[in-house]
Amino acid sequence: MLQPLLHDLVSTVMAPASALSGADGQIRPSGVQGLFRADRRVLSQARLLIDGFEPEAVGHAPAGPGRTRFVSLARRLGDPGPDPTVRLDRVREVSPHGMSERVEIVSTASVPVTATVTVELACDFAATDAVKSGRATDLPVPAALDGQGRLSWRSADTQVTVTGAGAQARPGDEPRLSWEISLAPRARTTLAWQLAVEDPDAAVVPATGSLEWSPPRAAAADRRITRLLDQSLADLSSLRLAEPAAPGDTFLGAGVPWFLTLFGRDSIWAARMLLPLGTELAAGTLRVLARRQGERLDRDSGEAPGKIMHELRRNAFALPQEGKRVLAAYYGTIDATPLWISLLHDAWRWGMPEEEVEALLPHLGAALGWLAEHADPDGDGFLEYIDASGRGLANQGWKDSGDSIRFHDGRLAEPPIALAEVQGYAHQAALHGAALLDAFGRPGADRWREYAAALAVRFRAAFWVDGAQGPFPALALDRDKRPVNALTSNIGHLLGTGLLTKEESAQVAALLAEPSMAEGFGLRTMSSCEEGFSPLSYHCGSIWPHDTAIVIAALAGEGFDEQAATLAEGLLAAAESFDYRLPELYGGDARHQVGRPVAYPAACRPQAWSAAAAVTIAHVALGLYPDVPAGRTLLRPLAGAPLGALTVGGLRVAGGDVEVSVAHDGTATVTGLPSGLRLVHER
Template sequence: MAGSNTVRILDGNTFVVSEDTGDIEATPSEPTGLFSLDTRYLSKWVLTVNGERLNALSYDDLQYYEARFFLVPGMATHYVDAKLSIIRERVVGGSFRETLTILNHDEKPVDLEIRMDAGSDFADLFQVKDEILNKKGELYAEAEADRLRLGYRRGNFKRETVISANQPARYDNRGFAWSIHLEPNEQWDAAIDVRTFAIGPGGRDLRIGLRAHGTERLALEHDLQEWVDKAPKVNSEHGRVAATYRRSLVDLAALRFSPLSLGGQTLPAAGLPWFMTMFGRDSILTCLQVLPFAPEMSKTTLRILGALQGTRFDDFRDEDPGRILHEMRYGETAAFEEQPHSPYYGSVDATPLFVVLLDEYERWSGDVALVKELERECRAALKWIDDYADLVGNGYIWYERRNTENGLENQCWKDSWDSVSYADGSLPPFPRASCEVQGYAYDAKTRAARLAREFWGDPAYADQLEREAAQLKARFNREWWVEEGGFYALALDPQGRKCDVLSSNIGHLLWSGIVDDERAPRIAEHLVGPRLWSGWGVRTLAEGEIRYNPIGYHNGAIWPFDNSFIAWGLRRYGFAEEAATVANGILDAATYFDGRLPEAFGGYQRELTKFPVEYPTACSPQAWSTGAPLLLIRTMLGLEPHEGHLAVDPRLPVGMGRIEVLDIPGRWGRVDAFARGRLDLHNLAG
């Protein structure tokens, strides 16, 4: 994973990860480079002056799409003033532009040899992640009079990087150079364009039609400003909320991804650096989080996922009719079916969540046309739940990969290999059924019943769905409850044995509504109790369980997205104080990450660490972490659509101060919401 000395800029389909000097010198363990559509288009980009590497004085990642590096030759020193300043400015937006500025501070003229070493391994992102680079095609480099062309071909799969500059340069197969003369106090500038091409059969660039701002900063600035202006305004007496909201909004703009061949529409990509593509689960959950702030993302996401819904039985891709995809990739390994992500369907939660998002989007937007447009896809998703997901035949959603070589073992959101276990620490056999997915299925049927009755003109189907949902809820509460612990099992094995560990998944059960009312207080008590609650957030696995590890990916770390849905679930069942506690912890943690919540951070007790400890390989920015503060704001203010209007029922943490959210869009037009937290009387008395 790229370390803390790396600089990242991105814009949807394209991103750059470099050293703090701006140089790129990729190694198997570092995902540095210029990437687009799962391919690394630059693996070497090293600037030298008179043969010397440069030293970084400072850098600014000004916006998500641009960065500026301030450099000097040699090593920095307090005793000798540098006679040259080198500034590298770069912008990424559909392609990549870098501007070099060199200033001579000497009282004498200087002659300089400026060189940029450039190269590309055209590595597939999966190869970078797995640290295995096994290219089966042909790499080539062609130096022309006015450009350098780097390329890779394997059959009909072809990728190219074309580099040119506005100052005449000498190009060779390893880069390009200038010989320049600078008088005292003179400045020299050069603009370098790097264009990337994904060439398919017939020589057509597959990237045509994607959302592209070009590389001009003004266009990018305008796009970002338009995005921010369109969103509701959040003001807060406690500055952390407004600052975190602004950071989340900007990161969400950066993560807008345009799938190939779908007309430039955008949906949230999962996260940088490994997951800059569409994920069914991640995109849906992110859309649910940001609905009050960026509702248009839901419409695009639903349409795109509906268009790519499974239509056949395909063991290689774990595809079934009606199943919503898990992940889509565009690199070499997917193109040649060396891995199944073209697309891959190995997720059991994306399909019911697709139905949940469609209903929630209509409740906010009143977009009846989309509900009618996606009726067939919605019915197919519900049929998948009943006919294809019940691998054991007992009415639950189960999973077991059919692609045993490349498929995911665990196909719930906690998809690491050891995330599902019994209390003794052992792992259950397959197939497995995860508890929160049953909640999603209950919620999907309940919501689809409303859609069928109100918009599809099918009251009989609505009645059927409501009966099935009620039966599922009764059966689930009977068969998943761990009496001695007072919580729901994490999962069941095929013999019905419970994975009897206390986990954060029970919070998702509250959000879905499947929890019996009389059991909800026990669940709320656990979520903010000492085993799950760290003071910063709810741990994925409770302290004291055998597999608990405060930096275990799904076995003790804290996920901000997870906590945002837990808080939403607590509010659903009336536990406003507990929801405010969760929101306060996560928003406090955000201040230690400059407002950008990582994918996950350590589950250490707050009193022990005094600050949240970032998970070592967490994605950042990551879509559903970016969406977490937005859902927490919704939860704290109690924003819910109600009979065509927006209901506001605020419950802020103690000491939060005043929060206002202005111009909340929906079927009601645009409205404002205000709230004020209660005073912290204990601190006032102190």
């Protein structure tokens, strides 16, 4: 079975619902098109016809969070001649509980226009993982007539109802809504229909309350920055989710259509990247994951005491590439736990209220306990993973495809696998945990500083290998403790974790700037010099915006401003090509060869951490790094303002509304810092 392609579809999202259609707005009964809600396809067809013909599409555009406008023509109607005189604007709006469409028909013809407008509908209740795998074979469910202009479909736990105001409803195996319209010359009319879903067993629900972050006020010499921020934040606002038992604790669903649910790693990274806009999203994400923190050892789910989960689903779901099924609550991740610790630490530094931080300290203790007792099953001093159940993910870092961990010659590494960047996360988490323990008067901080120091020594001895451009950290260690000697973007995640010396960091930064890594529209996941490289491989040569953004922030934090700016410019160029909605990933082709990025055909869009990359770019350019508990804020913008003049207001530090402005010469100013915070300029 082949996974359906996504790159040419249009998504309209308001979590936990998302609609995917063709560029003409038609939802056809093929591939992945449809309306999905909480791991279920609740509409598999919505095809608009006029007198039995599909209108001809001429364009589409987003119309705000959860809304898309599709423009088409009915050239068989109206006046003869080259200019169209009957136009249709189909405005789709997705809500957390369904979808509605408004069809505006405008005639500029000199003669009356009469027609029959029909919407052909279908519902198959297919599971999302079955659709993703290409094996969805569910037949449409017959529709029942449920009143005037009203159709309904039912499954064991879900009901879908469609209502068309003023429409004739036809039930059965080929359900549809129909309207007879009659327009006088130069007249217009509007038709409307709505779909509602009742699904009491969904694992996730829409977030309640106001937005958890401050919408920034941005002005930039490079207008790509403001356009990317605007679209990305609109997308992020449509990805907000919560659990039914705690609707006030918001997290971000990972992406559309496959990952619109809680993902430990993805939700943590997205919240961490949005910290400059407030700590509320981080706090909600931390609490949701803390409530599901592991309590016991479970071979099937990968659960372990203190471990942060990977993925939440309504039912057991399939891994189509590997022919396996895992449980609805799945813990197959090696990195979510140290990343949770660092999110708690960073949110504290940005001003998360101390009482909220303190309430999570027992979960911090449990997460550190997992590092000490369960993350290193063979006792060699490194975090490592293996799918003990044989039913879960073979690879459990962020590059979790089955073929992502390769040697220089292209051979696949055998598990257990210890990933390079995960050792960096663990080192940073140990130091962050120690800082929190000290600050809140809890014991054990020295133990974790010693853990970090010893890990750095072990890493230096075991991971560094020689390459054509000099030494570098290997991607991983395999089951025989051999360094997996491919040059990859993973090493960029080591910067800023404290695991590397100053000299080692400089070497890593230089390698990341080599053409084999950085000649595309961002940072390649694997060097083009590796035998396993392919620009359209999921993890072995493609470019992931979030991966690039993490490395941009790490480079800037270590003072490698030129390299950070080069990668940021690559993402901005890519954003322009994708109408400022960065996809999950795209091709790693060289910029001089393709001119614009090549779409990865199965990439999700929007994707939370890809959208959050926009905030990282702006934040790095501004260079505001608060430490609220210490009473100081560091100001270190990129040297020489390589991304141009930039002003952003609405940044949040300890709840205060802060504005940072960087001039063309790199001079930076800050206004609005809360009292008690000393500003430190670093240059």
